[in-house]
């Protein structure tokens with residue numbers, strides 16, 4: 799999820815759902831041409847729109863807070 803709190807841009811792990819453009823179940827971000835929630839692949843396929851939508855969200859933010867949470871699968875299970 800990407801949103802503003804005052805002058806801070808907050809980027810966290812996104813909400814999962816079905817992409818508004820292709821229907822794939824994935825982590826979604828609001829970077830569609832009309833603000834649709836779209837998947838990574840659709841975002842990459844329309845890079846200029848994605849950049850513009852991200853720039854709209856950044857606006858005049860002076861701080862970016864990134865919290866991507868715990869990496870799934872990380873841990874000590876793989877150590878011997």
Ligand SMILES: [Zn+2]
Pocket residue numbers: 817818819820821822836837838839840841
């Ligand atoms: Zn998609």
